[in-house]
Amino acid sequence: MRNFTRVAAVMALATPAVLGFVGIAxxxxxxxxxxxxxxxxxxxxxxxxxxxxxxxxxxxxxxYVELSNNNDPxxxxxxxxxxxxxxxxxxxxxxxxxxxxxxxSAVMKQAGIPxxxxxxxxxxxxxxxxxxxxxxxxxxxALGQIIKEKWNCEPDLVISSEGAGAGIxxxxxxxxxxxxxxxICPDIPDEKYVSFEGSGDAAVALQPARDLLAANPNAVKMxxxxxxxxxxxxxxxxxxxxxxxDEVIGWGQDGAFITGDNVNPHLVGSVFYFLEGYAxxxxxxxxxxxxxxxxxxxKADAGDPASKVQPCPVTAEQxxxxxxxxxxxxxxxxxxxxxxxxxxxCPNKG
Amino acid sequence: xxxxxxxxTAPAAAPLKVRFGGLGTGLILAAVWIALIVATGxxxxxxxxxxxxxxxxxxxxxxxxxxxxxxIIGMSGSFIDLSQPAGLIGASLVAVxxxxxxxxxxxxxxxxxxxxxxxxxxxxxxIVFAKLNPVIVTLATNFIGLAALYLVFQLxxxxxxxxxxxxxxxxxxxxxxxFWPMLALxxxxxxxxxxxxxxxxxIAVGGNRAAxxxxxxxxxxxxxxxxxxxxxxxxFAAVLFAGTAGPFNPSSANxxxxxxxxxxxxxxxxxxxxxxxxxxxLLSIGFLSTIPTSLVFFGLSSDTQSIFxxxxxxxxVSIDGYRALRRTP
Numbered sequence: 001m002r003n004f005t006r007v008a009a010v011m012a013l014a015t016p017a018v019l020g021f022v023g024i025a026x027x028x029x030x031x032x033x034x035x036x037x038x039x040x041x042x043x044x045x046x047x048x049x050x051x052x053x054x055x056x057x058x059x060x061x062x063x064y065v066e067l068s069n070n071n072d073p074x075x076x077x078x079x080x081x082x083x084x085x086x087x088x089x090x091x092x093x094x095x096x097x098x099x100x101x102x103x104x105s106a107v108m109k110q111a112g113i114p115x116x117x118x119x120x121x122x123x124x125x126x127x128x129x130x131x132x133x134x135x136x137x138x139x140x141x142a143l144g145q146i147i148k149e150k151w152n153c154e155p156d157l158v159i160s161s162e163g164a165g166a167g168i169x170x171x172x173x174x175x176x177x178x179x180x181x182x183x184i185c186p187d188i189p190d191e192k193y194v195s196f197e198g199s200g201d202a203a204v205a206l207q208p209a210r211d212l213l214a215a216n217p218n219a220v221k222m223x224x225x226x227x228x229x230x231x232x233x234x235x236x237x238x239x240x241x242x243x244x245x246d247e248v249i250g251w252g253q254d255g256a257f258i259t260g261d262n263v264n265p266h267l268v269g270s271v272f273y274f275l276e277g278y279a280x281x282x283x284x285x286x287x288x289x290x291x292x293x294x295x296x297x298x299k300a301d302a303g304d305p306a307s308k309v310q311p312c313p314v315t316a317e318q319x320x321x322x323x324x325x326x327x328x329x330x331x332x333x334x335x336x337x338x339x340x341x342x343x344x345x346c347p348n349k350g
Numbered sequence: 351x352x353x354x355x356x357x358x359t360a361p362a363a364a365p366l367k368v369r370f371g372g373l374g375t376g377l378i379l380a381a382v383w384i385a386l387i388v389a390t391g392x393x394x395x396x397x398x399x400x401x402x403x404x405x406x407x408x409x410x411x412x413x414x415x416x417x418x419x420x421x422i423i424g425m426s427g428s429f430i431d432l433s434q435p436a437g438l439i440g441a442s443l444v445a446v447x448x449x450x451x452x453x454x455x456x457x458x459x460x461x462x463x464x465x466x467x468x469x470x471x472x473x474x475x476x477i478v479f480a481k482l483n484p485v486i487v488t489l490a491t492n493f494i495g496l497a498a499l500y501l502v503f504q505l506x507x508x509x510x511x512x513x514x515x516x517x518x519x520x521x522x523x524x525x526x527x528x529f530w531p532m533l534a535l536x537x538x539x540x541x542x543x544x545x546x547x548x549x550x551x552x553i554a555v556g557g558n559r560a561a562x563x564x565x566x567x568x569x570x571x572x573x574x575x576x577x578x579x580x581x582x583x584x585x586f587a588a589v590l591f592a593g594t595a596g597p598f599n600p601s602s603a604n605x606x607x608x609x610x611x612x613x614x615x616x617x618x619x620x621x622x623x624x625x626x627x628x629x630x631x632l633l634s635i636g637f638l639s640t641i642p643t644s645l646v647f648f649g650l651s652s653d654t655q656s657i658f659x660x661x662x663x664x665x666x667v668s669i670d671g672y673r674a675l676r677r678t679p
Contacts, residue, residue: 211642
């Protein structure tokens with residue numbers, strides 16, 4: 001009897017330990033995804049990127065660790081080191097301050113952890129992002145069609161609202177838009193193409209836009225392109241203030257001001273990126289293969305990316321049918337696995 | 351220390367009446383401004399067009415109102431208020447929300463002004479009761495304010511076709527509608543500053559704190575009033591900003607500081623307090639607002655504007671420092 005009691009006591013005490021060990025073993029077998037969101041409070045989409053990644057990880061039964069880069073390169077590097085300590089199996093990041101990307105790549109490479117980067121390429125990271133040049137050309141061609149229909153390809157000015165702080169992305173988008181316009185209206189003289197530094201901010205762009213308009217007092221038929229909707233709106237607002245907005249048309253990028261109740265009638269179109277849904281592409285083309293043991297070859301170049309996010313040019317009228325971001329996130333997560341935001345919401349697929 | 355001892359040992363008090371001198375400053379400013387206009391016009395005769403006048407007047411309007419507030423801070427001896435961007439955006443956000451709620455335009459204006467005054471009062475509380483340097487305090491509150499604003503909103507815009515939106519796009523007598531309130535405020539403040547009890551106290555405190563205190567002027571109450579009144583001007587500037595800016599974010603006003611500070615200094619308003627003429631702001635802000643427009647007419651990029659603004663600020667601060675040295679016995 002005493003022996004039986006002893007055996008029962010040992011079994012009772014050992015059971016939790018055994019269960020614990022089993023749990024740890026299971027956890028160690030479970031794929032763990034790390035996500036470093038951009039952390040810039042300017043932009044709701046950065047948080048949404050994390051929300052979508054988390055939901056997809058849960059759908060796949062993965063463990064998930066999310067950190068914020070706080071829009072700071074040192075924090076992004078520290079987060080990479082934390083991911084290594086956490087023993088993640090793959091990482092996705094958006095690092096808006098890419099100066100630390102080479103160091104992050106080195107950390108991940110040493111740890112043998114594949115890392116996906118959104119929109120800003122680094123040689124050591126899988127690139128998943130919008131084709132900014134393609135988005136620019138698509139927007140420019142759409143605007144070029146309007147210039148052709150409205151003005152017979154004879155605008156007084158084609159104005160670019162630049163955002164030099166964005167580096168190569170600015171060149172791709174605004175340069176791409178000018179290329180797109182030229183594709184449709186090749187005979188517009190070069191001197192009709194002018195630009196100003198709008199910093200991608202409607203309020204900041206206002207004064208330089210007014211100055212540019214004042215320096216071109218005879219221009220009436222004006223087409224505006226820009227690094228984003230805000231930069232384009234800066235010129236449109238300036239034209240309104242100078243009493244010259246009657247024949248101004250603008251085509252933006254990023255879709256920030258083409259939806260909602262406050263759409264300026266001179267903003268005739270934009271290009272949606274559906275930034276919040278990047279994780280669908282990243283998981284489909286990189287993370288899931290890694291989790292399945294089929295790590296794909298590294299594709300780090302924006303021109304030949306691991307996964308290319310499709311831009312969606314829309315007119316203002318078409319944009320009315322696109323839901324706002326919170327609703328898009330909800331619908332995206334309810335859709336079958338692998339369905340992209342482009343598939344769900346772009347009225348101009350194909 | 352007794353009153354007599356204070357009066358015996360204190361340096362000579364600044365005159366209560368603001369000198370209308372600064373005439374030399376005004377002449378120099380006017381001459382430089384005219385030279386810039388003539389040079390640009392000779393290079394590009396289409397510079398002399400109503401569009402140019404509109405563009406410059408728009409730029410002057412918001413900066414001018416903010417410069418009044420900054421000038422009050424400087425003249426009172428509090429040196430500088432670095433929290434104007436956060437105050438401006440906060441008050442602009444209030445203007446947007448009141449407009450979205452469909453409230454009448456006068457209520458929108460009042461709400462923005464009260465928000466600005468609250469912001470000024472917040473700064474004053476810290477400066478007066480913690481007895482901290484106003485420059486450091488307002489620098490810190492600007493950081494705090496901008497961070498807090500980012501938690502509250504990312505983008506805001508007054509409703510299209512609201513009263514404030516329409517106001518931001520109207521013109522009157524060939525100039526923007528927003529220009530006229532700025533002009534009126536500069537003229538009124540310039541007239542009243544040396545002629546009202548508050549104005550004289552503000553200048554006295556800025557000119558010589560010890561003597562002002564010896565005269566029975568409450569330094570604490572004057573400083574409080576100064577920041578609150580200056581905040582009110584920030585609030586009014588927010589109405590002009592919200593009406594014209596289009597969509598804005600918490601950082602949208604950061605680039606305004608340079609022109610405001612340079613404008614105040616060039617106008618001869620001493621940041622160390624006690625002297626200045628608000629009317630000169632029309633010349634200094636006008637000159638500074640014409641520079642970027644001229645640069646575009648000369649075909650120079652907007653990057654060069656920053657170079658010129660930086661050079662002008664260095665010159666302005668040097669002039670202010672030189673004036674302060676000359677006044678030191």
